[in-house]
Amino acid sequence: MPSTIVPKALEPGATIAFISPSARINHEFPGVMSRATSLLEGRGYKVREIYNRDTGIQSSISNRLAEVRTAFSDPTISAIICTIGGPTFTELIPALSADAELHSIIRANPKIVVGYSDISGLHWFLHAYTGLRTFYGPGAIPELGESSSVDDKSSPLAFSVNHLFRVITNREPIGDIPRSPTYTAKVPTIFRNPASVEPPELSPTPGWIWLRPGKAQGRLFGGCLTVIARLGGVRGIVPDWKGRIVFFETAIGDDEESGNPLPRVQAGIADLIAEGVFEEAAGLVVGRPFGYDTPEMREQYIGVIKGLLCEGRLASKNFPILFNIDIGHTSPMVTLPFDALAQLDSEKDQFSILEPGVL
Known part of the structure; x- marks a missing residue:
């Protein structure tokens, strides 16, 4: 695999592009996209939304490939x-892999790339073919387009945004991963009503x-368990x-x-085991699982992990x-840099990143 390329820190006034290499729903959530754009512009950045409406499966594949190429090729x-x-996203991998x-x-013009869930595939592709360090963090829908105020320090939006920019703008080692005191256990209301501006309902974090x-x-x-289990093939x-x-x-x-059904979680972890992921692993970090919000449900989820990995x-x-941990399909979320040196220490109750995310 290529040697690691670390992108430059995001500078004030830089241009950030939104792309949609998997689900194609920008046009269904104009208010959310507008709020996400305003949030970034409010921090002094320029924003481009690179998105063309699809007319079918092959149209979608062609559009997404063109949009990915446009975003990476534009030096601005x-x-x-x-x-x-x-x-x-896997529909794009054959063409992207062949595009030398x-x-x-x-590699010549490395950029910061952020996303999660099915975007695990983009992260894996970029690591394998270019060596680019990328970031597992929030998207526009729903995270950056959340209806609460970023000025409200207790909001999931403020937590997610502050850690994202801590990781992609600061050239110092990232240090200890923060913990949010609250989280939202429910799916954002925009997925029932795209025009909703109802703020998230918060619960204490376990x-x-x-x-x-x-x-x-x-x-x-x-990455996302069910996605990376597929990517292993x-x-x-x-x-x-x-x-x-x-x-x-x-x-x-x-x-x-x-939440994701327990049999699917068990199958995903079993897939990783069968693929040899844990044979020489140094450690494991598991995100707060969406939908497992009672002590009994968390114990069931934990039981699957322990049954497969501790027994x-x-x-x-x-x-x-x-x-x-506050990662992935949870709100708020931290941003993790791929391929950065990290440390786990249970005695100190510490999860930390020992390197900067950017140059």
């Missing part, structure tokens, strides 16, 4: 934020839980897992109200496991 764009995840000219363009104690250092890599983009601090989190369930043939691996 410094950062790319993916609007949302979705189910279809694009790989060269990206806090971090060490499922297995220990201390470890390793380079971060992972895509030749050419699978990372070397040796010595990694692996991270994963789980998506919202099919009913768009509850049986992997019990002797003894790498630390930290659960309930």
Whole structure:
């Protein structure tokens, strides 16, 4: 794989592009996109939304490939934020993998790239073919377009935005990963009513839980569990897992109200085990799972992790496991830099990034 390329820190007044390489719903949420744009412009950045309406499956694939190429090829764009995840990014991988000219363009003019969920596939592609460090963090829909005020320091929006910009603008080591005292347990109201400006309902955060104690250092890599389980079968983009601090989190369930079903979570972790992800892993970080909001439900989720990774043939691996971090399908969320050196230390109750995210 190519050597790591770390993008430059986002400078004041830079241009940020929104692209939609998976789900194509920008036009359904104009108010959300407008709020996300205003938020970034309010911080002094220029914003471009690169998006063309699709007319079918092949039209969508062509549009997305063109939009990705436009964003990476434009030297005036410094950062790319993916609007949302979705189910279809893998449709782009064959063409992106074959586009050697694009790989060269990206390496010559590296940009900050942010996204989560199905955007795990974009992160894996960029790491494998260009070496670019990217960032697992919020999108425009719904995070940056949330209806609450970024000036309200207690809001999920403020937490997510402040940590995102801490990671992509600051050239100092990122340091300790913060913890939000509250979170929202419900799906944003915009998914029922795109025009909704109802603020999120907040609950106390249960806090971090060490499922297995220990201390470890390793380079971060992972993504959304069900997505990365699929990506393990895509030749050419699978990372070397040796010595990694692996991270994963789980998506919202099919009913768009509850969490990912436990059998699916169990199957996803089993897939990673079968793919050898944990054979020489240094540690594991698990995001707060959407929909598992009672102590009983959290214990069921934890039971799956422990049953597969702390018992049986992997019990002797003894790498630390930290659960309930603000990553992925939860609000608020922190931003994690791929391939950055991180540390877990249960004795100090600490998860920290030992390097800057950007240059």
